[in-house]
Amino acid sequence: MKRRNVIISLVVVIVVFLGLFTAGYAWYLKNYGGIPYYTQITTKGERISASYKQYKYDQFGYDKDGHQLRLKFTSGPVMRPLKMGAYLKVSYNQKRSQVISWEKVSKSDVPSKALTKLD
Structure with a gap:
Protein backbone atom coordinates (compact mmCIF):
# COMPACT_ATOMS: atom_id res chain seq x y z
CA MET A 1 0.00 0.00 0.00
CA LYS A 2 2.83 2.38 0.85
CA ARG A 3 4.54 1.72 -2.49
CA ARG A 4 1.30 2.46 -4.33
CA ASN A 5 0.99 5.84 -2.57
CA VAL A 6 4.56 6.72 -3.53
CA ILE A 7 3.88 5.89 -7.19
CA ILE A 8 0.65 7.93 -7.19
CA SER A 9 2.44 10.87 -5.58
CA LEU A 10 5.25 10.64 -8.13
CA VAL A 11 2.77 10.59 -11.03
CA VAL A 12 0.95 13.63 -9.60
CA VAL A 13 4.23 15.54 -9.22
CA ILE A 14 5.23 14.69 -12.81
CA VAL A 15 1.84 15.75 -14.20
CA TYR A 32 8.85 36.22 -27.28
CA GLY A 33 8.17 33.98 -30.26
CA GLY A 34 7.39 35.22 -33.70
CA ILE A 35 6.23 34.50 -37.21
CA PRO A 36 9.00 34.56 -39.82
CA TYR A 37 8.78 37.25 -42.48
CA TYR A 38 11.31 37.91 -45.20
CA THR A 39 12.47 41.26 -46.47
CA GLN A 40 15.26 42.77 -48.53
CA ILE A 41 17.15 45.90 -47.51
CA THR A 42 16.43 48.55 -50.15
CA THR A 43 17.26 51.74 -48.22
CA LYS A 44 20.18 52.99 -46.14
CA PHE A 60 7.42 45.56 -46.14
CA GLY A 61 8.08 41.91 -45.49
CA TYR A 62 6.39 38.73 -46.70
CA ASP A 63 5.66 35.44 -45.00
CA LYS A 64 6.16 32.03 -46.64
CA ASP A 65 2.73 32.34 -48.32
CA GLY A 66 3.44 35.80 -49.73
CA HIS A 67 1.26 37.77 -47.29
CA GLN A 68 2.55 41.31 -46.79
CA LEU A 69 3.23 43.06 -43.48
CA ARG A 70 4.80 46.43 -42.71
CA LEU A 71 7.92 45.86 -40.58
CA LYS A 72 9.62 48.46 -38.41
CA PHE A 73 12.96 47.47 -36.90
CA THR A 74 16.44 48.76 -36.11
CA SER A 75 19.91 47.62 -37.03
CA GLY A 76 20.48 46.81 -33.36
CA PRO A 77 24.05 46.26 -32.18
CA VAL A 78 25.50 46.24 -35.72
CA MET A 79 26.28 49.99 -35.40
CA ARG A 80 26.19 50.57 -39.17
CA PRO A 81 23.53 50.53 -41.88
CA LEU A 82 22.53 47.07 -43.03
CA LYS A 83 23.97 45.99 -46.36
CA MET A 84 21.93 47.08 -49.38
CA GLY A 85 20.28 44.13 -51.11
CA ALA A 86 20.69 41.82 -48.10
CA TYR A 87 17.87 39.37 -47.41
CA LEU A 88 16.62 39.18 -43.84
CA LYS A 89 14.48 36.70 -41.97
CA VAL A 90 12.54 38.78 -39.45
CA SER A 91 10.68 37.35 -36.46
CA TYR A 92 7.46 39.32 -35.91
CA ASN A 93 5.49 38.97 -32.67
CA GLN A 94 1.77 39.58 -33.18
CA LYS A 95 0.97 40.16 -29.50
CA ARG A 96 3.55 42.95 -29.25
CA SER A 97 3.06 44.10 -32.85
CA GLN A 98 6.80 44.39 -33.30
CA VAL A 99 9.88 42.76 -34.72
Whole structure:
Protein backbone atom coordinates (compact mmCIF):
# COMPACT_ATOMS: atom_id res chain seq x y z
CA MET A 1 0.00 0.00 0.00
CA LYS A 2 2.83 2.38 0.85
CA ARG A 3 4.54 1.72 -2.49
CA ARG A 4 1.30 2.46 -4.33
CA ASN A 5 0.99 5.84 -2.57
CA VAL A 6 4.56 6.72 -3.53
CA ILE A 7 3.88 5.89 -7.19
CA ILE A 8 0.65 7.93 -7.19
CA SER A 9 2.44 10.87 -5.58
CA LEU A 10 5.25 10.64 -8.13
CA VAL A 11 2.77 10.59 -11.03
CA VAL A 12 0.95 13.63 -9.60
CA VAL A 13 4.23 15.54 -9.22
CA ILE A 14 5.23 14.69 -12.81
CA VAL A 15 1.84 15.75 -14.20
CA VAL A 16 1.95 19.05 -12.28
CA PHE A 17 5.53 19.70 -13.45
CA LEU A 18 4.62 18.98 -17.08
CA GLY A 19 1.56 21.24 -16.81
CA LEU A 20 3.65 24.12 -15.41
CA PHE A 21 6.33 23.59 -18.04
CA THR A 22 3.77 23.57 -20.86
CA ALA A 23 2.08 26.72 -19.55
CA GLY A 24 5.44 28.48 -19.20
CA TYR A 25 6.52 27.50 -22.69
CA ALA A 26 3.21 28.66 -24.17
CA TRP A 27 3.60 32.01 -22.37
CA TYR A 28 7.16 32.34 -23.67
CA LEU A 29 6.14 31.65 -27.27
CA LYS A 30 3.26 34.12 -27.07
CA ASN A 31 5.47 36.90 -25.69
CA TYR A 32 8.85 36.22 -27.28
CA GLY A 33 8.17 33.98 -30.26
CA GLY A 34 7.39 35.22 -33.70
CA ILE A 35 6.23 34.50 -37.21
CA PRO A 36 9.00 34.56 -39.82
CA TYR A 37 8.78 37.25 -42.48
CA TYR A 38 11.31 37.91 -45.20
CA THR A 39 12.47 41.26 -46.47
CA GLN A 40 15.26 42.77 -48.53
CA ILE A 41 17.15 45.90 -47.51
CA THR A 42 16.43 48.55 -50.15
CA THR A 43 17.26 51.74 -48.22
CA LYS A 44 20.18 52.99 -46.14
CA GLY A 45 17.98 53.32 -43.09
CA GLU A 46 17.46 56.38 -40.94
CA ARG A 47 20.08 57.07 -38.29
CA ILE A 48 18.31 57.43 -34.94
CA SER A 49 21.11 57.86 -32.42
CA ALA A 50 24.12 60.15 -32.47
CA SER A 51 26.14 58.51 -29.71
CA TYR A 52 25.24 54.89 -30.40
CA LYS A 53 24.98 54.32 -34.15
CA GLN A 54 21.67 52.67 -34.83
CA TYR A 55 19.57 52.73 -37.99
CA LYS A 56 15.79 52.45 -38.30
CA TYR A 57 14.06 50.61 -41.14
CA ASP A 58 10.40 50.76 -42.16
CA GLN A 59 9.61 48.42 -45.04
CA PHE A 60 7.42 45.56 -46.14
CA GLY A 61 8.08 41.91 -45.49
CA TYR A 62 6.39 38.73 -46.70
CA ASP A 63 5.66 35.44 -45.00
CA LYS A 64 6.16 32.03 -46.64
CA ASP A 65 2.73 32.34 -48.32
CA GLY A 66 3.44 35.80 -49.73
CA HIS A 67 1.26 37.77 -47.29
CA GLN A 68 2.55 41.31 -46.79
CA LEU A 69 3.23 43.06 -43.48
CA ARG A 70 4.80 46.43 -42.71
CA LEU A 71 7.92 45.86 -40.58
CA LYS A 72 9.62 48.46 -38.41
CA PHE A 73 12.96 47.47 -36.90
CA THR A 74 16.44 48.76 -36.11
CA SER A 75 19.91 47.62 -37.03
CA GLY A 76 20.48 46.81 -33.36
CA PRO A 77 24.05 46.26 -32.18
CA VAL A 78 25.50 46.24 -35.72
CA MET A 79 26.28 49.99 -35.40
CA ARG A 80 26.19 50.57 -39.17
CA PRO A 81 23.53 50.53 -41.88
CA LEU A 82 22.53 47.07 -43.03
CA LYS A 83 23.97 45.99 -46.36
CA MET A 84 21.93 47.08 -49.38
CA GLY A 85 20.28 44.13 -51.11
CA ALA A 86 20.69 41.82 -48.10
CA TYR A 87 17.87 39.37 -47.41
CA LEU A 88 16.62 39.18 -43.84
CA LYS A 89 14.48 36.70 -41.97
CA VAL A 90 12.54 38.78 -39.45
CA SER A 91 10.68 37.35 -36.46
CA TYR A 92 7.46 39.32 -35.91
CA ASN A 93 5.49 38.97 -32.67
CA GLN A 94 1.77 39.58 -33.18
CA LYS A 95 0.97 40.16 -29.50
CA ARG A 96 3.55 42.95 -29.25
CA SER A 97 3.06 44.10 -32.85
CA GLN A 98 6.80 44.39 -33.30
CA VAL A 99 9.88 42.76 -34.72
CA ILE A 100 11.57 40.62 -32.08
CA SER A 101 14.71 39.71 -34.01
CA TRP A 102 16.22 39.51 -37.48
CA GLU A 103 18.97 37.53 -39.15
CA LYS A 104 20.65 37.70 -42.53
CA VAL A 105 19.79 34.81 -44.87
CA SER A 106 20.82 33.90 -48.37
CA LYS A 107 18.47 34.38 -51.30
CA SER A 108 18.05 30.60 -51.60
CA ASP A 109 16.67 30.47 -48.02
CA VAL A 110 13.79 32.82 -48.84
CA PRO A 111 10.56 30.94 -49.69
CA SER A 112 9.60 31.26 -53.35
CA LYS A 113 6.30 33.11 -52.75
CA ALA A 114 8.04 35.71 -50.58
CA LEU A 115 10.93 35.99 -53.05
CA THR A 116 8.63 36.76 -55.98
CA LYS A 117 7.12 39.63 -53.97
CA LEU A 118 10.57 40.97 -53.04
CA ASP A 119 12.02 40.91 -56.56
